[in-house]
Amino acid sequence: MARRRIEMFQYRQALVRLRAGDSERDIARSGLMGRQKLAAVRELAQARGWLDPSHQLPDEALIGAALGERRRAASTVSSVxxxxxxxxxxxxxxxxxxxxxxxxxxxxxxxxxxxxxxxxxxxxxxxRPPDVTVRLDFEPGEAAQVDFGAGPLLTHPDGRLRRTWAFVMTLAHSRHQYLEFVWDQTVATWLGCHRRAFEWFAGVPRRLVIDNPKCAITRACVHDPQVQRSYGQCAEGYGFRIDACPPRDPQKKGIVEAGVKYVKNNFLPTRSFRDLADLNAQARTWVLQEAGCRVHGTTHAKPLALYELEQAHLGPLPAIAPDLGEWHRVTVHRDCHVQFDRALYSAPFRLVGQTLWLRATDAAVALYEDWTHVATHARALRPGERRTLREHLPPAAQAFFAHDRRWCAQQAREVGPACESLIERLLADRVMERLRAAQGVLHLVQQFGRERVEAACQRALVHDSPYYRTVKTILHTGADLRAEFADVPTVTYGASRFARDAASLFAPQQGDLLH
Structure with a gap:
């Protein structure tokens, strides 16, 4: 049980009754103070002559000083x-x-x-000196406070049970709020919630008081916090200032902290939700019909009623909504691609190993080297997808990918029929992929010319050896230039001597026994 605190005026009342002749038992029975305490007061009063009716009754300050001296004299030194x-x-x-x-x-x-x-x-x-706080008052349209809070567990579209998060933006003057439940706290989600909140309020407050989430502040600091580049552009586009709270000081945004707590204690406990869409639909109805119509404990007014007055003081929405792209630092890997959101996007091969800025919107992904635009890709539609521009690859890789099967067939057709036939046989191989061999045969045209390559291909076909190495050997040895090459027959054997068709093979012969 906590020790009862005796006020100084009660000590003075005890002195008055002791001077009047009341016993300690009677005074204690009245509940003024205990008998042990009264005995100590009587001892002190007798020592100082305060019980003598001829002397003036001391005031409370003098009684307090005397009691303090008595306590100090009676106190013992702590062993600690x-x-x-x-x-x-x-x-x-x-x-x-x-x-x-x-x-x-x-x-x-x-x-x-x-x-x-x-x-x-x-x-x-x-x-210790007591903690002192000062309540801040906000003018209409001056500020709003923003925070995330934990929401209920729901089944994600991927089939797993996941935590939702409540995004709450509360106007500091009227206490009217925007409430939306989301799956994550990424930069894209943070920016999208801001856009929908401003549209909900039909205006923009002049200042947003926020905590230090990673999606908004990259380095929390009392004096010089670093704002995430995407959020900085959002503030510039909508015309509000970012006011980040000092680290570990949630009282600076106590309005929205109380709003998040109010959501957790009054909206979530008594409801059930089918999915995220149902959760947000019920949240909007609750804000308009219950939370906005209650008498707020601090303002003693209904938030929606104050909002009707505050809305005119909010900043106007921009005529064209800002393009809220999210910025990230990415590194160009050895395969000339950067990775973002589990997809790959190509960058010029000269930038391999360097760090670039990536700006992502719903439709596109753009890469920047400092402030210089490098490339733009359509946003990938699925994880693992590659978006590649051929001109970003090294020259050898560009040549390889440009010289595909269609290119090989076209080039062979221009060389001649023998070359076309040999290339077709190479590309028709069902066991080995011989695209490189076909490219190699066609590249020999640059060294030996079309006529010689065509003749070499014809000789390789005659010998039934349609391979790159055969064509190359013929050209390097000059076999395609020999005169006897023209006399080589195109068909080595005619009809086979011992070949029989199926009808004659299985026809019954004279003398066969029929059963």
Whole structure:
């Protein structure tokens, strides 16, 4: 049980009754103070002559000074006093009382009880200056506060049970709020929620007081916080200023903190939801019909009623909604691609190993080297998809991908019929992929000319050896230039001597026995 605090005027009333001749038992029975305390008061009054009716009754200040001297004289020195400063340091660092007592025993040989340590901690805590706070008042349209809060668990479209998050933006003057539940706290979600909140309010507050989420602040700091580039462009496009709270100081945005708590305690507990769309539909109805129509505990007015007055003071929405792209730092990998949102986008091969800026919207992904635009791709539609521009690849890779099967067939047709036939046989191989071999045959035209390559292909076909190595050997040895090449027959054998058709093979012969 907590010790009862006796006020100074009660000590003076006890003196009055003692001077009047009341007994300590009668005074204690009235509930003024206990008999033990009354005995101490009588002893002090007798020592100072306050019970003599001829003397003037002391005032409360004099009684308080006398009682303080008595307490100091009666007090004993704490057994923890030699380590008072050390205990104060540990207490400021957040160390618990049990841990402090154990450390004193282990490190300094302290033999006292934990109660002595606990009393010293209470004394140190009482000597600290109290935490002082000042409530801020906001003019209409001056500010809104933004925060995320944990929402209910729902089944995600991928079939798994996932946590939802409540995005809450509260106008600081009227306390009218925008509430939306989302699946994540990414930059794109953060920016999209802001756009829908401004459209909900039909205006933009001059300042947004936020915490330090990674989707908005890349480095939290009291004096010089660093704003995420995407969020900075959002603020510029809509015309509001970002006011980030100091780290670990949620009281600076207490309005929205209370709003999030109100959502958790009044909206979520008594409802069930089919999916995210149903959750947000019920949230909008609740804000308009319940939360906005209640009498707020601080303003003592209905938020929607105050909002009707505040709305005219909000900044106008831009005529054209800003393009809220999200910015990210990405690295160009060895395959000349950067990775974003589990998809790959090509960049010029000269930038391999460098870090670029990537700006993503719903429809496109753009790459920048500092401020210089490098490339733009259509946004990938599925994880693992590659968006590649052929001109971003090294020259050898560009040549390889440009010289595909269609190119090989076209080039072979221009060389001649023998070359076309050989290339067709190479590309028709059902076991091996011979695209490189076909490209190699056609590249020999640059060194030996079309006529010689056509002749070499014809000789390779005659010998039934339609391979790149055969054509190359014929050209390097000059076999295509020999005169006897023209006399080589195109068909080595005529009809086979011992070949029989199926009818004659299975026809019954004379003398066969029929059963």
């Amino acid at each position: 006093q030699p380590w008072r400063e050390l205990v104060a340091e540990w207490q400021d660092a957040g160390v618990q009382g049990k841990a402090i007592h154990a450390a004193l025993v282990r490190l300094h040989g302290y033999g006292g009880s934990y109660s002595s340590v606990a009393r010293l901690l209470v004394d140190l805590r009482g000597r």
